[in-house]
Amino acid sequence: MISALLDRASRSSRSRHLVETFPLTRRVVDRFVAGETSRDAVEVAAALAASGMRVSIDVLGEDVVDGGGARRTGQAYVDLLQLLDERGLASGADVSLKLSALGRALPQGGEAMAAEHAHGICEVAASVGSTVTLDMEDHTTVDSTLRIGEQLRATFPWVATVLQSNLRRTDGDIAAVADPPARVRLVKGAYREPGTVAHERKRDVDRAYARQIEALMASGCHPMIATHDPAMLEHARASAARHGRAPGDWEVQMLFGVRTDLQRQVRDRGDTMRVYVPFGTDWYGYLMRRLAERPANVVFFLRALAGR
Numbered sequence: 001m002i003s004a005l006l007d008r009a010s011r012s013s014r015s016r017h018l019v020e021t022f023p024l025t026r027r028v029v030d031r032f033v034a035g036e037t038s039r040d041a042v043e044v045a046a047a048l049a050a051s052g053m054r055v056s057i058d059v060l061g062e063d064v065v066d067g068g069g070a071r072r073t074g075q076a077y078v079d080l081l082q083l084l085d086e087r088g089l090a091s092g093a094d095v096s097l098k099l100s101a102l103g104r105a106l107p108q109g110g111e112a113m114a115a116e117h118a119h120g121i122c123e124v125a126a127s128v129g130s131t132v133t134l135d136m137e138d139h140t141t142v143d144s145t146l147r148i149g150e151q152l153r154a155t156f157p158w159v160a161t162v163l164q165s166n167l168r169r170t171d172g173d174i175a176a177v178a179d180p181p182a183r184v185r186l187v188k189g190a191y192r193e194p195g196t197v198a199h200e201r202k203r204d205v206d207r208a209y210a211r212q213i214e215a216l217m218a219s220g221c222h223p224m225i226a227t228h229d230p231a232m233l234e235h236a237r238a239s240a241a242r243h244g245r246a247p248g249d250w251e252v253q254m255l256f257g258v259r260t261d262l263q264r265q266v267r268d269r270g271d272t273m274r275v276y277v278p279f280g281t282d283w284y285g286y287l288m289r290r291l292a293e294r295p296a297n298v299v300f301f302l303r304a305l306a307g308r
């Protein structure tokens, strides 16, 4: 119910305006977003590196529908990678891209434009020793994202794919993308999807997630287990041990501001911990997904909006 409301709100310009201008919003945003500028994000990356964690940095923004916006997103990634390099933080860092922020939804040649910008970002990433992950968006874009990922990997084999366990197709996608040296991030899925393409019960998503952890650990790829679910993390650890994987042969990923206690635990037991660090001013869609994942985040927020 709440997630349906938030899904509607995420597509409504009226709700967007209300939320963006609501005085209490800032507190919630600050919890999940590392600041507005690349300098803010790089400061966070430096602190995380000093505490023994890695990063994947995301320039916030999605659904860009003009060529100028797509170019600006591409340039923001280039600037970010250069700044990471200047600070000595680029090696081993990752950036996460949404192809919709690089113009994929443009009616004429959108996919080619997004692929070209992503290629340019990969060239800069390669030159500074960083890697790139293509975030996965809603189910209508999965084929296009997999296609662009495959094209990019012909030149940059370290470009990572994200697969969503809530989608019914994902077991088949694992078989298609998990050959070495693939890097694959497994997530439960943040988009509200129709039952025709996605599991509707959380129980079924969790079952798929556990099964797919096992499939990735058994494969030759580098699994990136992106979850805050302690049971899944235990399962991943046991599965990695069963398949003879050393800590550097797989990794855990979590979101900035979510379960930092668990992030420290993962690091302390010697596993690789990477934090997804979003920054920028276009935080609305990202924030709505974080609220939808966790009713406790929403209660105070909806109450505040209702009392406007």
Ligand SMILES: Cc1cc2nc3c(=O)[nH]c(=O)nc-3n(C[C@H](O)[C@H](O)[C@H](O)COP(=O)(O)OP(=O)(O)OC[C@H]3O[C@@H](n4cnc5c(N)ncnc54)[C@H](O)[C@@H]3O)c2cc1C
Pocket: 134, 135, 136, 137, 162, 164, 187, 188, 189, 190, 191, 226, 227, 228, 229, 230, 253, 254, 255, 258, 259, 275, 276, 289, 290, 291, 293, 294, 297
């Ligand atoms: C590094 C990373 C990258 C991601 N990239 C993508 C992507 O490209 N595409 C995509 O569709 N999805 C992506 N996601 C989001 C993902 O699909 C889930 O929506 C999200 O991770 C919540 O699911 P969960 O696995 O943590 O498990 P859940 O079962 O939803 O949650 C388990 C526990 O985690 C904690 N928790 C989870 N979410 C929150 C939150 N928002 N606030 C506070 N606590 C929370 C709670 O304690 C909860 O009980 C990504 C997630 C991570 C961690």
